[in-house]
Amino acid sequence: MTNLLSVRGLGHTYPGAHAPALHSVDLEISRGESVAIMGASGSGKSTLLHALAGIIAPSAGHVLFHASTGPVQVDTLNDDERAKLRREELGFVFQQGLLLSELSALENVAVALMLSGSTRRDAEAAAAGWLADLGLAGLEDRRLGELSGGQVQRVAIARAHVTGAQLIFADEPTGALDSTTSTEVLDLLLHSVTQGRTLVVVTHDPDVAARCQRVVTLRDGSIVSDVAAANA
Numbered sequence: 001m002t003n004l005l006s007v008r009g010l011g012h013t014y015p016g017a018h019a020p021a022l023h024s025v026d027l028e029i030s031r032g033e034s035v036a037i038m039g040a041s042g043s044g045k046s047t048l049l050h051a052l053a054g055i056i057a058p059s060a061g062h063v064l065f066h067a068s069t070g071p072v073q074v075d076t077l078n079d080d081e082r083a084k085l086r087r088e089e090l091g092f093v094f095q096q097g098l099l100l101s102e103l104s105a106l107e108n109v110a111v112a113l114m115l116s117g118s119t120r121r122d123a124e125a126a127a128a129g130w131l132a133d134l135g136l137a138g139l140e141d142r143r144l145g146e147l148s149g150g151q152v153q154r155v156a157i158a159r160a161h162v163t164g165a166q167l168i169f170a171d172e173p174t175g176a177l178d179s180t181t182s183t184e185v186l187d188l189l190l191h192s193v194t195q196g197r198t199l200v201v202v203t204h205d206p207d208v209a210a211r212c213q214r215v216v217t218l219r220d221g222s223i224v225s226d227v228a229a230a231n232a
């Protein structure tokens with residue numbers, strides 16, 4: 001498998017914090033892998049995800065991402081460049097933050113493409129296709145508040161994929177869902193890995209981690225284990 005992300009000496013200390021949230025992390029992620037990031041609350045999982053995905057600029061170390069256009073040194077990008085990288089190359093399935101409750105399911109997905117320059121008509125056609133593929137046909141015009149938690153996560157998955165992103169970051173994508181719906185949402189994310197995409201998922205749930213190929217565990221901001229998942 002070819003390398004997609006190479007991380008060297010990654011560290012991050014939030015302003016005013018006494019201890020680093022992330023410390024000397026080295027990590028290689030290959031194209032087509034599914035990687036779970038686990039660890040106790042406060043161990044640095046989200047900080048690692050945010051540094052890998054260019055959401056935050058790390059205070060130390062390097063993140064090399066092999067984008068569709070060539071290698072990108074993520075840690076050296078400015079805010080605008082990181083935003084462009086996220087928009088064009090990465091997909092996000094987060095519990096909160098990215099979807100807009102006042103927009104419909106269709107608009108939430110289409111906006112990802114419109115931000116990258118697609119016309120509304122093209123964006124909505126592509127969005128409708130993804131929503132249908134994810135079992136949401138007929139619900140396109142519902143606002144998020146009129147959908148179940150699992151349906152909202154499907155909207156998030158559609159949005160993460162509609163731009164053609166090859167690297168998907170998920171932060172507790174099943175955290176608020178019942179076990180049946182969790183399984184369905186994870187099935188959808190792992191299906192996209194079988195299509196050649198790469199998934200990095202932060203989770204507290206051992207069942208989610210066991211279905212990924214690899215489990216990276218953090219403690220106090222450092223990687224303490226990096227193993228193939230038992231059930232993978």
Ligand SMILES: Nc1ncnc2c1ncn2[C@@H]1O[C@H](COP(=O)(O)OP(=O)(O)OP(=O)(O)O)[C@@H](O)[C@H]1O
Pocket residue numbers: 014015017021039040041042043044045046047048
């Ligand atoms: N914006 C921030 N400003 C200051 N400190 C922060 C910030 N975000 C996280 N931290 C601190 O950094 C450390 C790592 O936090 P992080 O959110 O990465 O952990 P986590 O493993 O994802 O935790 P959880 O499982 O509870 O979400 C913690 O000590 C946390 O308090």
